[in-house]
Amino acid sequence: MAQSSGPVPQSTPSATPHPSGLDGLLAFPLTPFTESLDIDLDAFGQAVEAHVAAGAGALFVACGTGEFSSLAPGEHAALLARAREAAAGRVPVWVGAGGGAAAARASLAAAEQGGADGVLLLPPYLVGGPQEGLVDFVRYAVGGSSVPVVVYHRATAVFTERSVLRLLDIPSVAGLKDGHGDIDLMSRIVTAVRAQGTERAREFLFFNGLPTAEVSARAYAAIGVPRYSSAVHCFAPEIAHRFHRALAEGDTAVMDTLLARFYLPLVALRDETPGFAVSLVKAAARLRGDKAGPVRPPLAEPGTDQLRRLERIVGEGYAALAEVAR
Numbered sequence: 001m002a003q004s005s006g007p008v009p010q011s012t013p014s015a016t017p018h019p020s021g022l023d024g025l026l027a028f029p030l031t032p033f034t035e036s037l038d039i040d041l042d043a044f045g046q047a048v049e050a051h052v053a054a055g056a057g058a059l060f061v062a063c064g065t066g067e068f069s070s071l072a073p074g075e076h077a078a079l080l081a082r083a084r085e086a087a088a089g090r091v092p093v094w095v096g097a098g099g100g101a102a103a104a105r106a107s108l109a110a111a112e113q114g115g116a117d118g119v120l121l122l123p124p125y126l127v128g129g130p131q132e133g134l135v136d137f138v139r140y141a142v143g144g145s146s147v148p149v150v151v152y153h154r155a156t157a158v159f160t161e162r163s164v165l166r167l168l169d170i171p172s173v174a175g176l177k178d179g180h181g182d183i184d185l186m187s188r189i190v191t192a193v194r195a196q197g198t199e200r201a202r203e204f205l206f207f208n209g210l211p212t213a214e215v216s217a218r219a220y221a222a223i224g225v226p227r228y229s230s231a232v233h234c235f236a237p238e239i240a241h242r243f244h245r246a247l248a249e250g251d252t253a254v255m256d257t258l259l260a261r262f263y264l265p266l267v268a269l270r271d272e273t274p275g276f277a278v279s280l281v282k283a284a285a286r287l288r289g290d291k292a293g294p295v296r297p298p299l300a301e302p303g304t305d306q307l308r309r310l311e312r313i314v315g316e317g318y319a320a321l322a323e324v325a326r
Contacts, residue, residue, distance in 0.1 A: 021092045021117070022175075022205060024057020025244045026229040027237075028065035030282055031079060033293040039075050041082050043291035047234075048086035050290070054237035056091060059083060063096035063120050065231050065278055070296040076107060080114045094150075097141065098122030104141035111147060118148040120177065123157035131163045142172055150205060153186075154179030161185075161192040168193070168200055175205025178225070181216070187223040194224070211277040212267050214243050215259065221247060231277065232263075234292075235284035239317050242324065254324045262317030269309055275299040280310060287311055 029051055032043035051059055061083045062068050062076050071079070080095045087093050095116045097107040104121065111119045124137050134157055142149055151167060153159055153176050159167070167173045178186050186206075193201050208220040208228035217228055226247070232240040239262060246254035270276045278295060283302050285292035287310065294301060302310060 022058050022094075022227065025055065025233060025241060026058050026060060026207070026227065027051045027054075027056035027233040028060045028063050028229050028231060029083070030234050030278075030285060030292050031062065031066040031071070032291055033296060035294065037294065037296055039078065040291060040293055041078060043293070044079060045082050045086040047285075047290065047292070048083050051233065051237070052087055052090050054233065055241055056233060056237075058092040058094060058117075059087060060094045060096070060120055060229065063094075063122070065234065065281060066096065067278060067296055067299070068096040068098060068122060070299075073107065073110065077110055077114055080111065080116055084115055092117040094118040094120055096120050096122055098152075099125045101137055101140050104137070105143050108141050108145055108147070108149070109143065112145045116147060118150065118174065120150050120152055122152050123155045126156070128156040131160055134159060135163050135166045138167060138173065139170055142170055146172055148172055148174040150175045150177050150207065152177050152179055152209065154209070158182075158185075159189070161189045164189050165192055165196070168196070168204065174203075175207065177207040177209040177229075178220075179209040179211075181210050183216075183219055183223065186220070186225065190224045212263060212270065214240070214247075214263050215267055217243075217247050218255065231281045232266075234281050235288050235290070236314060236317060239321050242321055246324075257320050257324050258317070261320040262313065265313045265316070266310075269306065269313065272306070273300065273302070276302070280306075283307060284310055284314055287314065 029047045032040040034040050048059060062071055062079045083093045093116060095111045097111055097119045098104050098121060108119050121141055138151055149172050151173060158180050164176060190206055193204050206225040208216060208225050210216050213228035213230060230240040239258065243255060243258050270280050279299050279301060282292045282295055
């Protein structure tokens, strides 16, 4: 089921341009593997080029959708290098970092050495800790680095508003990405930061990082979090950009159509199996004709019936897109 992969007009910015360059629709490229589960850097370079050509505002490589947790340090470095080569300065290239405290610090330092424009710091591996420990984890991971860092607020790293205010004291921490999904807590965090009234507080970034973020995008925009990352950009960038523009323009009719006919059925299928937030995206990219390859374990591939349903859902999404374009 190959769809048009021609250039897509850049989405209308959902916020005033930010000094970080993290504006527009944020894309998280997949990490292609061969059938023997080795990294396919040539296919990855093609995927990066496709994201840029489709109008991505920035790229976050080797993060959740890029299967960060399955990558060796050398693979992580190779992906960053190839992404920077393929993007050629046209958009910012950020990269994931994480694991245990020492691993996070090492991967963040490697990202800076590799020329990343910024780092998405994933939650600490396996163990949690009190709020003081979470702030110290960020501080330790950053170390002496000056590369901008966005902290991922989810799983073993859920911050209170008071703790996020303490993150403001770490100069290289540029923002917070919410994958936890407590919109009441996120509203309190945003309000607490903005109420500081300083330039640092005004420029602090907030992102909606929930899976299939379009489903919650209106709610997050209403509390001052208009930026989000789109996994759909990996396989249906035309749909992703149309929804992003509709959100910026407050076009509820277009958003409702795309949600009802594409995003909500996709989420229902995604929720059937753990790990499908990545596995389904890779499967959809393969249906499109991309060389995405399989997922690494413990992620699992969709079954035959699920693939047929996925193809129908994506087809219906493009049919809905054609209707709202009239």
